[in-house]
Amino acid sequence: MIGALNHIAIAVPNLDEAMEKYAGPLGAKVGKPKDLIEHGVTVVFIDLPNTKIELISPLGKNSPILSFMKKNPAGGIHHICYEVESISNAISKLTKDGAMILGDSKPKIGAHGNPVIFLHPKDFNGTLIELEEVKS
């Protein structure tokens, strides 16, 4: 079912410092910060030849990553995102197989404008997994 790794999201306390680490010592191609108000994060895309890194930092008082930042004040990998052909097929299969979908089990529109769901870390080795519908 899962296809390509769409991105790794790394939550950081200070976006400027994190961008400088990736642009400087790691010599990566770092984009510009973009506020995603409806997602409660500011995001910076780093394009790698085969996937993307997304640096995210909290935006606003209700940012969904505030509790993660409290637990991980220096930052850390927040989630990884796999592509699927059909989010509704993915929901059917995961529900049948007993995996827990976060929220109300209905897809939301993600940061790239595609339907997404999140799977509970307790079902997947302590990793928060996002599935994003990307039509091939």
Place this chain on the structure above:
Amino acid sequence: MIGALNHIAIAVPNLDEAMEKYAGPLGAKVGKPKDLIEHGVTVVFIDLPNTKIELISPLGKNSPILSFMKKNPAGGIHHICYEVESISNAISKLTKDGAMILGDSKPKIGAHGNPVIFLHPKDFNGTLIELEEVKS
């Protein structure tokens, strides 16, 4: 400097259960466990179209991931690995830019038979980064 994302390594307490999660609900192509005695881990490769997931579990009493497993008993993302063209050029650049290379700053031979180094998570937003020399 950094090129493609070579892999994401996810440390898991129970390899069989983790393999079943990826083969079952996530429907991925999961390989067979392989003991890497000199690296102190048992590893399972999961091939995605654009990169790899490596499930790792501790092997032996001196496994380098034992302390991670103590802190994260349910598992979690242990490190991410970026490819570089030249590990010696990477070491020069990182040292000049003030990043801390783990160990004695000399490359080791990694799980894929290529020279690798690890960078200190405190320099990179709480993420442990492996750099692997992969000739293009």
